[in-house]
Amino acid sequence: MPATVRNSLLWIFEPLEREATYLTRRMFGSDAAYLDGLLCPTAGDGDEPWNGLLVCTSKEHHAALIEELPVLKPHPVLGKWLYISQADAAFEDTVEAIVSRVLARDPRIGVAPTPRKRGRKSVLPKGEG
Template identity: 45%
Template sequence: MPSRREPVVKRLNRHLWLVEPLEDEPTFLIKAMFGGKAVYLHGRFILFLADKEEPWRGVLVPTEREHQPSLIADRPALAPHEILGKWLYLPEAADSFETDAQWLVQRARAGDERVGIIPPMKRARKRKSPASRPGQGNS
């Protein structure tokens, strides 16, 4: 007897509400990435919304290391992520999570250079010539 397959239901990210104020921005973009949502604004990668288990449950802030001390001074719940130390992390469990996360969104919208990074350019894949593909040689 064939097995019945349950329909695949995509689970929404629990932190999407945070970026609703950005949805009217023409440069706003959100992409699925590594089980979370990467948020872009004005060509910058500004936030990563993570809703897995700790240490991936909250908001990661892509930022240059030189900006970390001033962001932490403004929002003490932020700390370098324990795995991705180049980014700051605001854990969902922080008492100030909602207000701090909303503050980060406001700072990004205002163009605060401390919040976000310019994503690295993707390298173009080298295309194999037809002669180098199996069964495609020039005979």
């Protein structure tokens, strides 16, 4: 019996996998990518509004990112982050643009993760937290 894929959007993170500080964790039923200890994009293939790419950023950067990528919109549940549904015709191009910005360490993308409660592992690589 073939294995089922947990998340059909994990291909989004493939370019990040070459980075020494890359980590991935489950979040909100999606997968979250971390680079240099920052939470960057998350990808999920669930029901809307968890069916696409969330760009982890702060509200102060929304206008500039939306100006460059007008298909991004504040997420309807997590309004502090931007979102594009995989149903959008511009999804793949937008993913490519966001991932390239993450790899370039665009300071507008990435947020410090909220510390987890005691007893849970940190998302920071060893020696960085």
